[in-house]
Amino acid sequence: MKRVVAEIITIGDEILYGQTLDTNAHWISGALDETGVKVIRRTTCGDVEEEILDAFRIAEHRADIILITGGLGPTNDDLTKPCLAKYFDCDIVMNKQALSELEAYMASRGRTLNKLTRLQAALPEKCEIVGNERGTACGMWFNKQGKVFCSMPGVPHEMQYMMREKVIPRIEKEFELPVIYHKIVRLAGIGESWLAEKIEGWENSLPENVSLAYLPAFGDLKLRLTATGKALDQIKGQTDDLIRELMPLIDKYVYGYDDDSLESVIGRLLRKKHQKLAIAESCTGGFVAHKITSVPGSSDYFNGAMVPYQNDMKIDLLGVRKETILEYGAVSEETVLEMAGNVRKKYKADYGLASSGIAGPGGGTPEKPVGLIWIACAHGDEITTRKLNLTKDREVNIRITAIALLTLLHERLVQND
Amino acid sequence: MKRVVAEIITIGDEILYGQTLDTNAHWISGALDETGVKVIRRTTCGDVEEEILDAFRIAEHRADIILITGGLGPTNDDLTKPCLAKYFDCDIVMNKQALSELEAYMASRGRTLNKLTRLQAALPEKCEIVGNERGTACGMWFNKQGKVFCSMPGVPHEMQYMMREKVIPRIEKEFELPVIYHKIVRLAGIGESWLAEKIEGWENSLPENVSLAYLPAFGDLKLRLTATGKALDQIKGQTDDLIRELMPLIDKYVYGYDDDSLESVIGRLLRKKHQKLAIAESCTGGFVAHKITSVPGSSDYFNGAMVPYQNDMKIDLLGVRKETILEYGAVSEETVLEMAGNVRKKYKADYGLASSGIAGPGGGTPEKPVGLIWIACAHGDEITTRKLNLTKDREVNIRITAIALLTLLHERLVQND
Numbered sequence: 001m002k003r004v005v006a007e008i009i010t011i012g013d014e015i016l017y018g019q020t021l022d023t024n025a026h027w028i029s030g031a032l033d034e035t036g037v038k039v040i041r042r043t044t045c046g047d048v049e050e051e052i053l054d055a056f057r058i059a060e061h062r063a064d065i066i067l068i069t070g071g072l073g074p075t076n077d078d079l080t081k082p083c084l085a086k087y088f089d090c091d092i093v094m095n096k097q098a099l100s101e102l103e104a105y106m107a108s109r110g111r112t113l114n115k116l117t118r119l120q121a122a123l124p125e126k127c128e129i130v131g132n133e134r135g136t137a138c139g140m141w142f143n144k145q146g147k148v149f150c151s152m153p154g155v156p157h158e159m160q161y162m163m164r165e166k167v168i169p170r171i172e173k174e175f176e177l178p179v180i181y182h183k184i185v186r187l188a189g190i191g192e193s194w195l196a197e198k199i200e201g202w203e204n205s206l207p208e209n210v211s212l213a214y215l216p217a218f219g220d221l222k223l224r225l226t227a228t229g230k231a232l233d234q235i236k237g238q239t240d241d242l243i244r245e246l247m248p249l250i251d252k253y254v255y256g257y258d259d260d261s262l263e264s265v266i267g268r269l270l271r272k273k274h275q276k277l278a279i280a281e282s283c284t285g286g287f288v289a290h291k292i293t294s295v296p297g298s299s300d301y302f303n304g305a306m307v308p309y310q311n312d313m314k315i316d317l318l319g320v321r322k323e324t325i326l327e328y329g330a331v332s333e334e335t336v337l338e339m340a341g342n343v344r345k346k347y348k349a350d351y352g353l354a355s356s357g358i359a360g361p362g363g364g365t366p367e368k369p370v371g372l373i374w375i376a377c378a379h380g381d382e383i384t385t386r387k388l389n390l391t392k393d394r395e396v397n398i399r400i401t402a403i404a405l406l407t408l409l410h411e412r413l414v415q416n417d
Numbered sequence: 418m419k420r421v422v423a424e425i426i427t428i429g430d431e432i433l434y435g436q437t438l439d440t441n442a443h444w445i446s447g448a449l450d451e452t453g454v455k456v457i458r459r460t461t462c463g464d465v466e467e468e469i470l471d472a473f474r475i476a477e478h479r480a481d482i483i484l485i486t487g488g489l490g491p492t493n494d495d496l497t498k499p500c501l502a503k504y505f506d507c508d509i510v511m512n513k514q515a516l517s518e519l520e521a522y523m524a525s526r527g528r529t530l531n532k533l534t535r536l537q538a539a540l541p542e543k544c545e546i547v548g549n550e551r552g553t554a555c556g557m558w559f560n561k562q563g564k565v566f567c568s569m570p571g572v573p574h575e576m577q578y579m580m581r582e583k584v585i586p587r588i589e590k591e592f593e594l595p596v597i598y599h600k601i602v603r604l605a606g607i608g609e610s611w612l613a614e615k616i617e618g619w620e621n622s623l624p625e626n627v628s629l630a631y632l633p634a635f636g637d638l639k640l641r642l643t644a645t646g647k648a649l650d651q652i653k654g655q656t657d658d659l660i661r662e663l664m665p666l667i668d669k670y671v672y673g674y675d676d677d678s679l680e681s682v683i684g685r686l687l688r689k690k691h692q693k694l695a696i697a698e699s700c701t702g703g704f705v706a707h708k709i710t711s712v713p714g715s716s717d718y719f720n721g722a723m724v725p726y727q728n729d730m731k732i733d734l735l736g737v738r739k740e741t742i743l744e745y746g747a748v749s750e751e752t753v754l755e756m757a758g759n760v761r762k763k764y765k766a767d768y769g770l771a772s773s774g775i776a777g778p779g780g781g782t783p784e785k786p787v788g789l790i791w792i793a794c795a796h797g798d799e800i801t802t803r804k805l806n807l808t809k810d811r812e813v814n815i816r817i818t819a820i821a822l823l824t825l826l827h828e829r830l831v832q833n834d
Contacts, residue, residue, distance in 0.1 A: 014641070016457070018446030018449075018456075029432070029433055030435025042461035043461075044442075074609070075610070076620070077628075109807070114611065116613055286724070289706075294702070294812060297779060304725045306723045307710070309722075359710075363716075
């Protein structure tokens, strides 16, 4: 079976000039790979008609599927639509279906159409529209002698929604794709090279049709197995067997699979036990609460959080003892112990989390350098603490601390299960 | 003067398959743009000889400078070196200068050369080496009839060092480059198409050497002016004049310039006034506090936040009146009014912010659908509220609400300035 191959074209001067990081091409690459479509080329060109048309022409020669993002705004610098009309030799006309969907979208947000926004529904005559329930620019699908061009908006969440709900299902229907099975094992609390050492023997004995990728991010780590074959049942069974062999080596670090996140797994465990969570975060500044509340339905188990960013707030509002802060400092095991215990009680929760540290880049001392962070997890009267020595980078420190705190909570939840 | 144009080629299956985000092309784009080199195309291809050679050929036709990253490792899947040798029709031979630099690099790290690492000094005969003091793979520079190919390692910090110290200075010496000036105007509280309508006349009268781009993201909007010319002073003055003409049309939406963010500008204003901020966030779940505390030094003006995610927490810990919630509900103007006022007092702040809404995807009713969100900003006894009708997407609602709340605070800070 010949592999179906795709090219991704991203359009926009802001990408070529280095002002916007092209995360769309990256996301689409991953989505196509999971679907069994082989990406052979990615191209970025600017907002220039000849460049865009040239990219279309070259892509059509080498790929079966050409996915395009960007350049769909209503303003003059957005050229994707006129270029598509020219390439497919047709006019741009008001599309009634697109207009009524656009009106419905605007009405649902309590807004009316202005002249420029209305133009979003004017589309090349030869396209089929790909609805966008998340924004004003709809997608366009063109068939040309067995090849597909599909243009999507550049706003990442709109493009992702459109790919997931419309484009991928249609590609799966129109093309014959190999059977691919992905299984992601999600780990926390272990680094990439430590993991690689632990599983070296297992990795070296993987069969030829199964490949392995390490995908690390801020202390969170994904191991992705990809099996290709002819029958889904067969490669699914094969992958499951391989993971069964792997688990004894790594099970204490595994928190979930596939689309699980640390926060969604924690949510499931808390909901199952009818238990509640509260958080007191200083150096993480609200980011841990943000992660917990980004899970739909988190109000079932999350009572609330506080971010006492000043010492007197820690004392007056969270009840940390003044003597503790005077004697040990706000960044200390003693202080996070009280923070975790007190927030648990104040917010009537079963589990209390706390963080306090020097996120940086300023504020460090020889005894307490930037990157020193204490975290704690309280459950009943038992409080576990952990000390982290992180980086000089504020954003990195916040992210790694959040993962470490959620990892600590997850461990406690599993122990008590 | 004809613009010098460049193409960036990144090589690697891990990028095409969506496993590694290509930050190199982004970084090189920005660096070339600042140097006055126009990037006209970016191409990513996999570890396949024909694909790489094809990318070289096409790039040579359209660009003066071709910068290549990736594929320089010593293992079999790294093909950049053999492809360059083939493309420039020469052999790969041990390069004495590269070998002695490699030995010096390894010695400086207290390590010796193994056979595989030694291969890093075997290079296409026709290249000039570009030294890499940060790693083992050196860069290669090829001149071909006035065009330049330069291959660099894929490790970001090695590539960046090489670009900054070696490649950019040499490009500046060998090519005649124009002067470029960028200015970014940052706006909030206005959509792209509304803005475009407002500034249509001004935009249409822009001189030929100045271009304009709209860069929107979640209710935050960047307008980028790019001027090219011969003297920096002249185009800087010209751009400043254009922005002075623009300002009366949009000044109520402008919060900053260039690298400013809404949260950093708010921080500067609060610090200047010696005023403090506190936040009570329900539907945004800690995300607004996270944005505020992502700014280094925010402890100077941020007292703290609370996330009362349950009604009894709003009542017991934030002092919202039980009757208010019973009569109007947690998602109501009345409730956010009390939340903003109370958090300001409890946290001894000058400004208090609050959010309460139905972030979704569940929890909506006919009267209060998903996406209905109330926000408030208290300053002294004056409290301003705003009602938002957003989307069905939880993450999007959280992000847009955060920007709307910060925009409201910014407006109040400017009014009181």
